[in-house]
Amino acid sequence: MDAIDFNPWWETGAIDSETSSLKRRDIYPKLKETLEERFVETIIGLRRVGKTVLMHQLIGHLLNTGIDAKRIFYFSFDIERKDLNKIIKEYEEKILHDRIKGGRVFLFFDENTS
Numbered sequence: 001m002d003a004i005d006f007n008p009w010w011e012t013g014a015i016d017s018e019t020s021s022l023k024r025r026d027i028y029p030k031l032k033e034t035l036e037e038r039f040v041e042t043i044i045g046l047r048r049v050g051k052t053v054l055m056h057q058l059i060g061h062l063l064n065t066g067i068d069a070k071r072i073f074y075f076s077f078d079i080e081r082k083d084l085n086k087i088i089k090e091y092e093e094k095i096l097h098d099r100i101k102g103g104r105v106f107l108f109f110d111e112n113t114s
């Protein structure tokens with residue numbers, strides 16, 4: 001599976017309308033605020049409660065605020081198992097190129113640990 005498969009907004013500039021229209025979870029506003037901070041947020045919860053949808057809605061928010069779509073990277077370890085360092089290196093080399101200088105990058109990693 002290619003990185004573009006996980007990140008269709010690189011071509012479309014938006015998340016899919018179905019995900020965008022789903023009800024926002026109560027934690028959405030707090031997580032949206034923390035996007036401006038420089039730290040890692042961890043979202044944990046039971047299967048099928050909306051963690052992935054929540055991440056995509058946050059990505060939608062970033063896109064709506066004018067963040068360059070290629071500065072937003074999502075990867076699902078549920079679909080493809082890879083080494084995290086290799087994933088990030090490939091993203092930097094193939095997608096970011098010179099974008100990494102002078103700007104923030106948002107990384108979203110999705111994994112079911114059960």
